[in-house]
Amino acid sequence: MTRRQKAESLAALAFLAPNVAGFLVFTLLPVLGAFLLAFTNWDLFRPPRWVGLFNFVSLLGWHYDEYAGRTVMNDPFFWKYVYNTVFLMTAIPVGIAGSLICALLMNQKLRGITVFRTIYFLPTVCSGVAILILWKWLYNNDIGLFNTLIRQFGDWIGVPLQGPNWLGSTEWAKPSLMLMGLWTGLGGFNMILYLAALQGVPREQYEAAAMDGASAWQTFWAVTWPGISPTTFFILIMSVIGGFQGGFMTANVMTEGGPAGSTTTIEYYIYNVAFTRFLMGYASAIAWVLFLVILAITLLTWRFGGRKVTYV
Amino acid sequence: MSRTPDRRPPLAAAGAILTSVLLGAALLTAPGCAPGRSAREGKVTVRWVVDPNPVRQDQIAGFYRTHGRDIEIILDPDAGRQKVLTQLAGGIYPELFAIYDPATVQVFARKGVLTDLRPMMKRHGIRLEDFWPQLAPYMLYGDQVVGLPDNCGTYVVFYNKRLFREAGVPYPREGWNWNDLLAAARKLTRRDERGRTLQFGIGYIEPWIIFWQYGARMYSDDGKRCLLDSPEAKKAAEFWASFRLTERVTPTPSEEQGLAAMGGWGGTANLFKAEKIAMHIVGRWMSVEYRKNKELEWDVAPVPQTGKVRATLLASKVYAIPKGNKNKEAAFTFLKYLMSKENQLIVAATGDGIPSIRAYGQSREFLYNPDYPNERNNQVFLDEMRWARPPEVSPYISELDATAIFNEEMDLMWQRKQSPSQACERIARRINAIIRRNIANPNLLD
Numbered sequence: 198m199t200r201r202q203k204a205e206s207l208a209a210l211a212f213l214a215p216n217v218a219g220f221l222v223f224t225l226l227p228v229l230g231a232f233l234l235a236f237t238n239w240d241l242f243r244p245p246r247w248v249g250l251f252n253f254v255s256l257l258g259w260h261y262d263e264y265a266g267r268t269v270m271n272d273p274f275f276w277k278y279v280y281n282t283v284f285l286m287t288a289i290p291v292g293i294a295g296s297l298i299c300a301l302l303m304n305q306k307l308r309g310i311t312v313f314r315t316i317y318f319l320p321t322v323c324s325g326v327a328i329l330i331l332w333k334w335l336y337n338n339d340i341g342l343f344n345t346l347i348r349q350f351g352d353w354i355g356v357p358l359q360g361p362n363w364l365g366s367t368e369w370a371k372p373s374l375m376l377m378g379l380w381t382g383l384g385g386f387n388m389i390l391y392l393a394a395l396q397g398v399p400r401e402q403y404e405a406a407a408m409d410g411a412s413a414w415q416t417f418w419a420v421t422w423p424g425i426s427p428t429t430f431f432i433l434i435m436s437v438i439g440g441f442q443g444g445f446m447t448a449n450v451m452t453e454g455g456p457a458g459s460t461t462t463i464e465y466y467i468y469n470v471a472f473t474r475f476l477m478g479y480a481s482a483i484a485w486v487l488f489l490v491i492l493a494i495t496l497l498t499w500r501f502g503g504r505k506v507t508y509v
Numbered sequence: 510m511s512r513t514p515d516r517r518p519p520l521a522a523a524g525a526i527l528t529s530v531l532l533g534a535a536l537l538t539a540p541g542c543a544p545g546r547s548a549r550e551g552k553v554t555v556r557w558v559v560d561p562n563p564v565r566q567d568q569i570a571g572f573y574r575t576h577g578r579d580i581e582i583i584l585d586p587d588a589g590r591q592k593v594l595t596q597l598a599g600g601i602y603p604e605l606f607a608i609y610d611p612a613t614v615q616v617f618a619r620k621g622v623l624t625d626l627r628p629m630m631k632r633h634g635i636r637l638e639d640f641w642p643q644l645a646p647y648m649l650y651g652d653q654v655v656g657l658p659d660n661c662g663t664y665v666v667f668y669n670k671r672l673f674r675e676a677g678v679p680y681p682r683e684g685w686n687w688n689d690l691l692a693a694a695r696k697l698t699r700r701d702e703r704g705r706t707l708q709f710g711i712g713y714i715e716p717w718i719i720f721w722q723y724g725a726r727m728y729s730d731d732g733k734r735c736l737l738d739s740p741e742a743k744k745a746a747e748f749w750a751s752f753r754l755t756e757r758v759t760p761t762p763s764e765e766q767g768l769a770a771m772g773g774w775g776g777t778a779n780l781f782k783a784e785k786i787a788m789h790i791v792g793r794w795m796s797v798e799y800r801k802n803k804e805l806e807w808d809v810a811p812v813p814q815t816g817k818v819r820a821t822l823l824a825s826k827v828y829a830i831p832k833g834n835k836n837k838e839a840a841f842t843f844l845k846y847l848m849s850k851e852n853q854l855i856v857a858a859t860g861d862g863i864p865s866i867r868a869y870g871q872s873r874e875f876l877y878n879p880d881y882p883n884e885r886n887n888q889v890f891l892d893e894m895r896w897a898r899p900p901e902v903s904p905y906i907s908e909l910d911a912t913a914i915f916n917e918e919m920d921l922m923w924q925r926k927q928s929p930s931q932a933c934e935r936i937a938r939r940i941n942a943i944i945r946r947n948i949a950n951p952n953l954l955d
Contacts, residue, residue, distance in 0.1 A: 240620060242598060242622055243621065251950075255950065273942075365762070365923075367920070475598070
């Protein structure tokens with residue numbers, strides 16, 4: 198190694214040092230600590246006591262309740278919140294498709310297209326809490342914009358109409374959050390990634406398709422879609438990971454996990470168990486189960502989804 | 510020219526190292542890493558973690574008046590359980606902090622973080638017998654005294670006299686019953702031509718007042734069984750829910766949000782202050798807020814009765830000293846002041862509830878304050894004390910689990926997906942399943 202190479206390596210290491218130190222101190226150590234805590238009953242005040250697999254059995258196991266006369270889950274809350282989390286994640290494909298459509302629109306050579314791109318990206322740079330409070334008012338059952346418009350439309354056609362109780366009913370609360378998530382997510386980072394990917398598809402392939410007389414749909418399906426498939430795969434994986442880890446802010450600001458626990462996600466549950474009940478051992482066990490679920494699903498996606506990816 | 514690239518890496522390395530050093534220094538000098546105590550020479554600091562009620566400033570001023578300024582009181586105006594527990598866990602002990610319900614007192618005490626105040630009480634001549642005996646669940650853990658209250662409040666009916674007069678409804682009087690209240694609430698509820706409510710008869714009613722009056726209980730005496738599946742509880746729930754579901758004289762949360770600004774004391778208080786609801790069942794501390802609206806013409810009346818069991822809700826807050834605290838004596842000096850005549854009369858005069866020591870609660874200063882000549886019915890708060898009860902607690906279930914189950918099932922009831930009776934049955938079944946599980950595995954308790 199020459200002196201210059203050594204100096205460059207030193208510089209690279211020095212630049213990396215803050216990030217690596219931050220990763221070690223604020224990510225790796227807490228993660229390892231949480232793994233150990235998952236086998237204890239630590240409540241922050243009394244010294245942790247080793248309880249073996251007790252937290253995991255309490256979380257995932259079941260028992261026969263003699264009084265009820267049937268087998269019941271040890272932690273019925275957890276399974277309900279898993280269902281909520283997975284339900285909310287069903288919006289991911291729609292969100293990805295929406296981002297792609299936005300990116301296709303924003304990829305046009307139009308006058309002032311940068312302005313449109315900025316407008317679509319605005320929700321991403323706005324304060325998340327401000328957006329959630331805004332949507333909470335939009336969804337208000339009595340004076341919210343949506344229900345007011347529905348009522349006015351009803352007046353216009355001469356039929357009394359009342360919009361749904363968006364955040365106040367168990368049927369509508371999850372779809373309402375999904376709808377809001379789509380609005381905030383459409384023009385976000387996924388659109389930017391798609392935009393970059395679309396601009397990276399080789400021009401020659403489009404020219405070849407045009408020479409072959411391919412229609413717009415055929416061009417999209419045979420050229421664009423495979424060309425951006427690595428980006429789609431990346432967005433899918435990140436969205437699935439984000440979906441499992443999501444739901445805290447919306448629950449905390451908009452719904453408090455209700456009504457009837459219908460918007461409580463695993464993440465919000467972990468927060469409540471850890472920072473409201475201070476059952477750190479149990480919360481760590483939930484976090485590690487969540488990690489293993491995310492890992493398994495990511496590996497499955499990689500295994501089966503990876504085959505569809507075309508690297509140009 | 511050829512030497513320039515060679516110089517860049519060392520410069521860059523120096524820059525990167527400098528960045529690292531600065532970042533590290535910034536982290537080390539961040540507020541969380543700095544010593545947490547005020548180190549003003551010659552003064553002991555007492556950090557008082559409590560709600561931001563404006564009365565607290567009067568109380569601090571009263572302390573300085575009577576004790577001088579050797580002990581400095583720093584108001585930390587957020588006593589949320591989560592924040593206090595985090596501070597305690599992090600070793601940043603407040604000298605004195607407020608706890609607002611018996612369940613939380615039990616959680617803190619079980620975790621062993623509260624000082625047993627008995628030795629200091631004995632030394633300073635503070636006697637347990639001087640407090641209202643109904644406050645015991647707030648103060649005691651086993652035979653230990655873990656917190657002392659300076660105020661409390663029985664739930665009574667606050668009513669808007671102007672709205673009553675305009676609707677031609679007679680003012681509530683001693684001996685009225687729930688049917689009288691419901692009839693008044695119906696007349697006081699006004700709707701527009703589309704059926705949207707412009708004014709509600711009564712705000713949200715704490716369920717336990719009605720449940721207890723119907724003879725229902727949340728838990729058995731030993732706390733090992735939830736009793737909400739009893740016929741009395743179901744009947745009470747049907748009546749309680751009817752205010753929102755069938756009579757529509759009480760606003761839903763979304764109607765509350767739509768009618769008045771949120772924040773402050775919350776939806777119902779804001780609505781009462783804005784004269785959008787005619788009655789509000791709450792404790793005397795709300796006088797502090799209602800006095801701010803000079804146009805608001807209000808009075809208080811006892812909660813109505815079913816004729817079966819007389820009962821109302823009793824709320825309080827106790828002040829506790831964390832075990833790890835280094836300034837226990839200074840903290841107790843301030844705590845003793847909070848129990849003194851000086852402060853108890855501040856509580857009485859400012860409207861911040863009923864003084865926690867019976868003698869001051871029954872004082873002339875509490876019963877009549879010449880600054881507020883319209884408040885002539887303060888005796889009502891004291892009369893209600895005879896049958897006032899604190900919220901029920903079971904040692905076998907986390908209050909958070911019980912509350913989550915209660916709210917979930919009641920949410921379904923408000924959406925008319927189940928009847929109040931079904932909600933009661935399901936709450937009892939779910940809570941009892943958890944109680945049985947926790948009795949078998951006490952590790953799962955908070």
